Amino acid sequence: MVRLSIWVGFGLLVVGLSTFGCASSEETPSEPAEKAEDMNPIPPEPDPELAAAGEKLFSEFNCKACHQVTGGDEAARGPEDGPDLHGIGLKRTQAWLRSHILNPRPHTVDSPMPGFAVNEDQLDAVVAYLQSLR
Ligand code: HEC
Numbered sequence: 001m002v003r004l005s006i007w008v009g010f011g012l013l014v015v016g017l018s019t020f021g022c023a024s025s026e027e028t029p030s031e032p033a034e035k036a037e038d039m040n041p042i043p044p045e046p047d048p049e050l051a052a053a054g055e056k057l058f059s060e061f062n063c064k065a066c067h068q069v070t071g072g073d074e075a076a077r078g079p080e081d082g083p084d085l086h087g088i089g090l091k092r093t094q095a096w097l098r099s100h101i102l103n104p105r106p107h108t109v110d111s112p113m114p115g116f117a118v119n120e121d122q123l124d125a126v127v128a129y130l131q132s133l134r
Contacts, residue, residue, distance in 0.1 A: 042090065043089070043090075043093070043094065043131060045131075045132065046089075046127075046128035046129075046131045046132050047128060048132070050124060050125050050128040050129075051125075051128040051129045051131070051132040052129075053125040053128075053129075054124075054125035054126040054127065054128045054129025054130070054132075055129045057118075057122055057125055057126050057129070058126060058129055061116060061118070061126070063126075066080065066081050066082040066112075066113065067081075067082045067083070067084070067085050068084045068085070068086075069084070069085050069086055069133060070084070070086050071084060071086050080112045082112075082113055085130065085133055086133060087133060087134060088130050088131075088133050089130060089131040089132055089133045089134040090134045092130075094127060094131060097127045097130050097131070098123055098127055101115075101116050101118065101123060101126060101127070102115055102116065102117075102118070102123070103115040
């Protein structure tokens, strides 16, 4: 009788494990097929003149006080320093960059980066410059 209940217990365990296995594989369905317009994540190159104007503003607004634009020495950064912006043009979308310059807080709570009260033209230019960094 003891032996029988061991076997019954074992059987229940096997059934339980296989059911669990099935259930967990159902929870991770394969990714849905991507839409054609989502296939190329690389944004178009910004207008070079606009990007050049933006590079000037990047200096004028003193973004350089906190940001390097090449792969720099991370260890040499101060506590408030922002991340190196090399490659940012492929990392963030245009919409993200625009909104983050105006106010970084919705993106990064307690960001030490100030919001910049730039006008539309300035914003277009700075974002074009950032998008050229790839
Ligand atoms: C006082 C220092 C400071 C200044 C000035 C500053 N930033 Fe930042 N910036 C930061 C910090 C810190 C972060 C990281 C936290 C965050 O994402 O907000 C950051 C993040 C960013 C990011 C996102 C980087 C990433 O990898 O996600 C961009 C883009 C950026 N800054 C652009 C600018 C531009 C353009 C200016 C000038 C108009 C500027 N910053 C001025 C400190 C600064």
